[in-house]
Amino acid sequence: MKWQQIIERMKFSGQLFGFGGDFTVPESETTAAHRIIKQLEDRRVLIDPPFREDVSNCVKSIQEIRGMLTEELQKLLVESKIELNLQAMRAACRRFLDELNKHNIPISSAVDKLGPDQASHFHIALGNLRAIFGIYIGKIAIEYNLDVHDDLASILPKED
Numbered sequence: 482m483k484w485q486q487i488i489e490r491m492k493f494s495g496q497l498f499g500f501g502g503d504f505t506v507p508e509s510e511t512t513a514a515h516r517i518i519k520q521l522e523d524r525r526v527l528i529d530p531p532f533r534e535d536v537s538n539c540v541k542s543i544q545e546i547r548g549m550l551t552e553e554l555q556k557l558l559v560e561s562k563i564e565l566n567l568q569a570m571r572a573a574c575r576r577f578l579d580e581l582n583k584h585n586i587p588i589s590s591a592v593d594k595l596g597p598d599q600a601s602h603f604h605i606a607l608g609n610l611r612a613i614f615g616i617y618i619g620k621i622a623i624e625y626n627l628d629v630h631d632d633l634a635s636i637l638p639k640e641d
Contacts (some may be wrong), residue, residue, distance in 0.1 A: 517553055517567070519630040521546070521618065522630040524594045527611055535591050536603065540578065543610070559586050562624065566617040573613040580606035604626035 521527060526542040550571040557564055581588065584602040586595065595603060615636035622629050629637070 494595045510557070510561055511627075513553060513556065514563055514621050515627055517549075517563075518618065518621065518629060518633075519629055520549055522616070526540045526607075527614055527636055528632045535589075536581070536586060536595070537588050537590075539607065540581065540588050543574050543577055547571055549575070551555050563621060570614055570617050573610050575607045577610045580609075612638075 524542055524546060526539045526546075550567050554564060554567050554571070557567075580586075580602060584599060586599045586603055592600065592603060608626065615638055618629060618633065619637045
């Protein structure tokens with residue numbers, strides 16, 4: 482039995498074998514997974530048609546998602562099963578932002594005001610981000626037996 486399993490099994494708080502200090506049991510990965518899915522369900526950038534957004538709103542939302550994923554990663558136990566999924570989603574955020582920079586897409590612009598090449602690159606970058614998030618949201622939902630709101634489920638991979 483791994484030490485993480487022992488901690489989870491014992492679920493106590495207080496003095497830890499005379500070493501002093503408070504010991505709080507880390508929350509379960511299921512609780513973290515549930516919280517992450519719920520936060521992502523409220524992100525329009527993942528589900529709304531991109532023409533309804535300003536580029537700046539998309540960028541701000543993706544930066545906030547990236548920050549939230551970093552915070553969640555910092556709370557996890559070492560060798561957490563969910564860690565690789567969160568890292569992949571965080572990397573997708575970084576790639577999206579890098580693509581905007583690479584193609585000189587002005588952050589302060591409305592999507593419908595972009596030039597054809599910039600609009601194309603924006604839509605491709607956003608589609609790639611959503612596809613990656615869909616894969617990892619699906620994996621998390623399956624791993625932790627979590628329901629996903631229908632709006633967010635729209636980005637999950639479809640059956641062939």
